[in-house]
Amino acid sequence: MLKSEISGLMCERDPEEASASVPLNIVSLLEPSMPNFTVSPLPADTSWNSPYSVPIQVIVWLIIIVLSLETIIGNAMVIVAYRIERNISKQVSNRYIVSLAISDLIIGIEGFPFFTVYVLNGERWPLGWVACQTWLFLDYTLCLVSILTVLLITADRYLSVCHTAKYLKWQSPTKTQLLIVMSWLLPAIIFGIMIYGWQAMTGQSNSMSGTECSAPFLSNPYVNMGMYVAYYWTTLVAMLILYKGIHQAAKNLEKKAKAKERRHIALILSQRLGTQVGVSLMLQSKAEKEKAEEAQKDSGYTSNQAGVS
Numbered sequence: 001m002l003k004s005e006i007s008g009l010m011c012e013r014d015p016e017e018a019s020a021s022v023p024l025n026i027v028s029l030l031e032p033s034m035p036n037f038t039v040s041p042l043p044a045d046t047s048w049n050s051p052y053s054v055p056i057q058v059i060v061w062l063i064i065i066v067l068s069l070e071t072i073i074g075n076a077m078v079i080v081a082y083r084i085e086r087n088i089s090k091q092v093s094n095r096y097i098v099s100l101a102i103s104d105l106i107i108g109i110e111g112f113p114f115f116t117v118y119v120l121n122g123e124r125w126p127l128g129w130v131a132c133q134t135w136l137f138l139d140y141t142l143c144l145v146s147i148l149t150v151l152l153i154t155a156d157r158y159l160s161v162c163h164t165a166k167y168l169k170w171q172s173p174t175k176t177q178l179l180i181v182m183s184w185l186l187p188a189i190i191f192g193i194m195i196y197g198w199q200a201m202t203g204q205s206n207s208m209s210g211t212e213c214s215a216p217f218l219s220n221p222y223v224n225m226g227m228y229v230a231y232y233w234t235t236l237v238a239m240l241i242l243y244k245g246i247h248q249a250a251k252n253l254e255k256k257a258k259a260k261e262r263r264h265i266a267l268i269l270s271q272r273l274g275t276q277v278g279v280s281l282m283l284q285s286k287a288e289k290e291k292a293e294e295a296q297k298d299s300g301y302t303s304n305q306a307g308v309s
Contacts, residue, residue: 071108
């Protein structure tokens with residue numbers, strides 16, 4: 001039956017028109033029986049069409065290459081130093097620094113170059129939809145990992161300075177490792193849901209057009225602002241409070257150190273002054289003794305002369 005309807009449509013028109021309309025009529029006939037599929041709004045487009053001039057692109061790439069290499073080499077040196085230097089690896093708190101170095105190292109590898117490609121290409125993503133989603137997931141996750149790790153480092157310093165006894169009793173390699181794992185796992189869960197599961201969670205299709213590559217939750221101002229406040233401003237305020245406590249504790253320690261130094265100086269001065277007074281008294285006593293002996297000799301000599309006369 002489908003074949004006869006197609007043949008009838010072809011016979012009613014000219015051969016050229018009929019041949020051009022065949023695919024359209026087939027699709028229109030088959031459309032009711034086909035399920036609805038969501039087509040990706042980000043087709044692969046590997047063409048390079050930068051709105052910037054070649055000299056500007058060269059300058060930007062040179063800057064990004066320098067920044068990327070500096071980030072990669074610097075953080076790699078931190079990781080290597082931790083692995084080969086025993087005095088560094090023995091300190092449990094240095095594991096937070098290694099975790100921060102790993103996240104920043106990956107950002108230096110994937111963050112700067114791909115973002116530069118995206119911007120210099122006129123904000124057109126040339127690597128396809130899957131690569132876009134993967135890049136967004138890694139970039140947002142690693143940035144939040146870095147923020148949380150810096151917060152853990154600040155809290156660790158605060159506890160070691162302000163609550164030293166409790167900190168030494170509480171700290172252990174297992175607890176430190178657990179906090180590091182949570183600082184990686186929590187951002188991965190949050191942005192895995194927000195990027196990969198946004199459409200299933202909200203029922204909203206991705207509104208990106210062409211080859212744009214941006215996080216889907218950015219289209220919702222309430223979610224965007226809530227996440228911005230939650231993982232940026234909250235951690236910033238917490239770190240400011242902790243650093244305020246560290247600064248106050250350092251000032252108190254400095255006052256105690258200065259007071260101890262003043263007491264030490266006063267003790268030394270008192271000892272020196274006491275020694276000088278003792279020496280002066282000893283010399284004075286010796287001088288008086290010598291005067292007494294001379295006076296005694298003079299009195300003896302005078303009595304002898306009187307006896308002779």
